[in-house]
Amino acid sequence: MDFKFTKEQELLRDEFDEFFREEMKHAPKEWGAGGFEAIYHSDEGFAFHQLIKKKLAAKGWISRAWPKEFCGQDASIIEQMIFSMVHAYYHAPGIDSFGVTMFAPTLMVGGTEEQKAKLLPPIARGEVQYCQGWSEPDAGSDLANLRTQAIKDGDYYVINGQKTWTTGGHRADHMFLLARTDPDSTRSRGLSIFNVKMDLPGVEIRPILHMNKAHYTNDVYFKDVKVHVSELVGKENEGWNLTRQTMNFERSGIGGFISGERTVMELVEFAKTTTRDGKALWDDPLVKRNIAQLWADHQVGRSMAIRISWQQEKGGRVFSPALASASKVFGSELSQRVAYFMTDLLGQYGQISRSKWAPFEGEAPDAYQFCPAANIFAGSSEVQRNLIAWVGLGLPRFK
Amino acid sequence: MNLDFTPEQEMLRKSVAEFLTKACPMEIIKDIEDSDKGFDPKIWKKMTELGWMELYYPETYGGYGDPFLNVVIIMEEMGKAALPSPYFATVVQCGIILLEGATEAQKKAMLPKIAGGELILTLAQCDESGSYRETGINMPAEVSGDNYVLNGKKMFVMEANIANKIIVAARVKDAGITLFLVDAKAPGLTITKMPTIGMDNCCEVIFNNVSVPKTELIGKPGEGWKILEKMFPRATIAKCAEMSGGCKETIDMTSKYAKQRVQYDKPIGGFQAIQHYMSNMYLGYETCCNYLYEVCSLMEDGDDVALKVHALKAKFNQQFKFITERGVQIHGGVGTTREFNMGVFYRKAAAAEYIMGDTNYHYEMLAAGL
DSSP: OOOOOHHHHHHHHHHHHHHHHGGGGOTTTTTTTTTHHHHSSHHHHHHHHHHHHHHHHTTTOTTTTTTTTTTTOOHHHHHHHHHHHHHHHHTOOOOOOOIIIIIIIHHHHOOOOOHHHHHHHHHHTOOEEEEEEETTBBBBSOGGGOOOOOEEEEEEEEEEEOOOTTTTTTOOSSSEEEEOOEEEEEEEETTEEEEEETTTEEEEEEEETTTTTEEEEEEEEEOOOOOOOOGGESTTHHHHHHHHHHHTOOOHHHHHHHHHHHHHHHHHHHHOEEEEEEEEGSSSHHHHHHHHHHHHHHHHHHHHHHHHHHHHHHTTTTTOOHHHHHHHHHHHHHHHHHHHHHHTGGGEEEEEEOSSOOGGGHHHHHHHHHHHHHHHTTEEEEEHHHHIIIIIIIOOOOO | OSSSOHHHHHHHHHHHHHHHHHHHHHHHHHHHHHHHSSSOHHHHHHHHHHHTTTTSGGGGGGGOOOOHHHHHHHHHHHHHHTTOOIIIIIIIIHHHHHHHOOOHHHHHHHHHHHHHTOEEEEEEEEOTTTOSSGGOOOOOOEEEEEEOOOOOOHHHHTTTOOOOOEEEEEEEETTTEEEEEEEOOOEEEEEEEEEOTTOOOOEEEEEEEEEEEOOOOESSTTTTHHHHHHHHHHHHHHHHHHHHHHHHHHHHHHHHHHOOOETTTGGGGGGGHHHHHHHHHHHHHHHHHHHHHHHHHHHHTTTOOOHHHHHHHHHHHHHHHHHHHHHHHHHHGGGGGSSTHHHHHHOOOOOHTTTTTHHHHHHHHHHHHH
16 A cells, blocks of 8 residues: 655646745735635735636646546546545635636536536636525535526526525626526436526625625526526436536545645644743643644544545545535544634633634634635535445445 | 445455454354363364455565455454454454565475464564563573574463474674564474453463574564564554454444333433443444544555554543443343353453553553654
8 A cells, every 4th residue: 555646746746835835925904815716706816816816727737637628637636636625725726616626527427518518618728606506595415406497499598596605606707507407307317407597687696694794605596597408418307317427526524624724733833932921821731732623533534535545546536525514524624623723722812703803804803704615515414424334334224 | 534434345244244343253252262272273274265365465475466445344344243262463453564574485395374264373572571672572592503592481472383484583792682583483482371351362472482483583683573564553453453343343332232122111321320331332333433444545645644543542442441341331241141141242342452562552652653
């Protein structure tokens, strides 16, 4: 067994490292640990994301892992994981997680030759920004309950309904939409996937503000929106299977463990250099114990994520979804523990948001308020645990 | 990067598992626990015939020079079987101590005997305080002519009641911690097995003017702690492997039970509360198990894995206990009985925490290194 990267992979990592270290020097003030809020909330943040995206595209790094025929470089999953590790370490933007890691694989698996030729290059060139049209008010964890309709009428599908929790919807020019093409169908039957332009007549975006007033997610309403039949991806009424297949791309979750471990090490530094009541915070055995435990948990989480990438590398992207669910739930709950520990450690300063008074650029209260969302989006912790039980342990699924 | 076991390693695992499943079902494990000896010489002999003892030792000393990961595989399977044996103390702890600290003559004399099952060795490290640290070793060894004389008490000495020789860590004035090779039958030595949660061979060893010839040292005077430190990473990894096997067996046993046990006309494994308990067990195991292989592999590459080893043992200490506690809960009443196998693992988890460092110790050491 060998956990080491090859010489070539080490060089690649250095190349990524050099790029991001330099670029992140120019991040907007109060970029903090990056993430949805940094990218989507402010015009300044989004402009930085777009800038980095263009630079990544110029290097060919957005589509590195794609097959050569789709302007990729056939890079291995392990190389892609190395990219994700460095990208996460620097809290960097520039990857449109919806377009690059969700919709592009969907196209590769289910798109027509024409669609692939038309839609993949702009994603690779960093010219487009996608959002994900899955969740609805009555279809959250139970996605198959969705109701938005796309009814065929001549050369068009007419879309009516509402999507919600559309992260980055207000910044996106495209959405990949999952809608019901068979109005008489129920559950997972009769669903189809569409490539939808966000500036079409009848599309209305309304912000949903996070509890800290950050704007990263949205409601998106569709009223008689006409989408050309050529925008149907995959076969009509068979969108669910394609969605399920593409849900499993790139799910190692390595990034969260890498950026989290960096935060833990920053907390060590903070605790060693901050005194309260005449002694360093680090002198408190409880502080040490908690930090040591957080460090250990990032280590084991990272190790599991590497295993997932390895399985993907070997199995042609087929791997145990139970392990990916494990990584997601372990990662989001761990980031919550980091946020809580951070607010504890900072004492009264744990409450101060981005401002001259705040340690860590105000990251603590932001993380505290954001972390519950991570346990909910992309499949709640409860749904992930169900999946682990059914798929990973073979426990019965009651109907 | 290659995270797969080799075909040979897969075969090794299969053969170890097959032997243990046949040779020591859980009834035998409980019989062993009830016995004074606390191990089964027949199984031990068979293990030596299968070549498990020497596989990691260099060929010069009659071994196969296998990677340490092969020891991890054996320990994992032993952990699944919950097999009580002196394998860890003799082959892993003392074997490594000999490889790191003994003279060529000592190695050539003792390692083949370990391989042949003729020599059971163990390590007496902790003083009465129970400290795992260098500062915790204070039992004195005084020079008297051509001998050292040991006086005092060692605690938590595993397998001392069946050992032929004991490697004793004691302090020599002006030199420091020194390792002595003491015959278990030496006059003045009193070995008493203590009743423990692990129902294992955990002993008190009292030294009353025990005389050890100056030639019976492992390493030079004062080199003891340095030698022990070389043993710690590998032995800790091996102990974690055994715990990993225990975690896996608990999860398999519990999920099987949850599929069979019917309440309210349904198998309880279909209830979400049970499923979420089991998912948490799965999470605990999958994270730690992968880390075990990673740390072992990096150690064999020669990386500095000191901090990682502390993290590994701390995590396994916590997860083995967590997983077995949930296992008992899901088994319900039967999980609490002596008759059912679940309780064996619940107890083993508690016992395993204390060997090679408890959770507090490892988190303290880890924090000190951050």
